[in-house]
Amino acid sequence: MCGRYVMARASGDLVAEAEAEADANLELRQSWNIAPTSDVPVVLERLLDGAAVRQVHVARWGxxxxWAKDISVGVRAFNARSETLLEKPTFRDAVLARRCAVPMEGYYEWQxxxxGTRKPCYVHRADGKLHWFAGxxxxxxxxxLAADDPNRWLLSASVITLASPDPEDPSPVLSRLGALHGRMPLPLAGEDLDRWIAPGTLNATAALSLLGTALxxxxxxxxxWKIEPANPAVGNVRHDGPWLLDADAEPNETDAEAVLF
Structure with missing residues (x-):
């Protein structure tokens, strides 16, 4: 599962690492405690004048x-199970035609x-680079709203998850991931990332093949990846700041509001 995560890169650094263009209205916020329904960056490709152009946009997480009557559907759709993407009406059309990557510095999971106690852990890449998760x-x-109202259109996104590794896996990291939670977000790298976000509509067979390679x-x-203890205060979405990555830090109320970057 992925229900809280960190994305605090400066916008210029994110755009550069994604090798993308920034949307003209791009406005991101640094946050160490992103929760569903928040605004989040996504990376997608669009065909412009016949060429694929990679862009960074802001989307609502969920x-x-x-076909939805209102945006409340998104509250339950911040994650999408890889096994049932083509079976669920919420995700079926998107997996065929609207695939993106969701960048994260790391995500939280509760052990x-x-x-009945639960302790938060922070899962991130050991090399400090961004995760690119399939979305x-x-x-x-x-x-x-009227058809010509600029606020009429909402961009939203979901993170695809897969079953976590077996807790008995010989790899120390994979075994701990398996013990931490039964689900994990689907990472993309290299050609998997390029293929996943390439624009175009696929049939079901091609979509399953693309998904299978990433899996x-x-x-x-x-x-x-690395798994480290995180601060228990991350459980309250009002808390935000880099101190959430320190398991022993005292809550810092001055960091309660995320800042623009």
């Missing part, structure tokens, strides 16, 4: 399909302990 995006038109490489990528 997929709202075009169960004795007596889906959709455009939704608010029926209450085959997921555990190899995850074996390079």
């Amino acid at each position: 997929l709202v399909p075009a 169960s302990g004795p007596g 889906l995006y959709e455009w939704w038109a608010d029926p209450a 085959e490489n997921a555990y190899a990528a995850a074996g390079e």
Whole structure:
């Protein structure tokens, strides 16, 4: 699962690392405690004058399909299970035609302990680079607004997840991931990233093939991650700041509001 994460890169650094263009209205916020329904950056490709152009956009975290009556659908669709993408109406059209990558510096997961206790952990790449997780995006038109209203269109996104590794896996990192939670976000790297976000509509067979390749490489990528204790205050979305990555830090109320970057 992925229900809270960190994305605090400066916008210029994100655009450069994505090798993309920034959307003209790009406005991002640094945050060490991103929760569903927040605005998040996504990387996608669009065909402009016949050429694929990679762009960074801001989307609402929680997929709202075009047929939805209102955006409340997205509250339950911030993650999408890889096994059922083509079966669920919420995600079926997007996996065929609207695939994106969701950049993260790392994400939080809660580890169960004795007596029902739960401790947050921070999962991130050991090399400090961004994760690029497979995602889906959709455009939704608010029926209450006029067709020429610039606020009519909402861009939303979801993160694709897969089953975590076996807790008995010989890799220390993979075994701990498996013990931490039964689900994990689907990482993309290299050609998997390029193929996943390439524009164009696929049929079901081609979409499953594309997804299958990414799934085959997921555990190899995850074996390079680190899992470290995080601050319990991350459980409250009002807390935000780099101190959340320090398990022993005292809550810092001055960092309660994320800052623009």
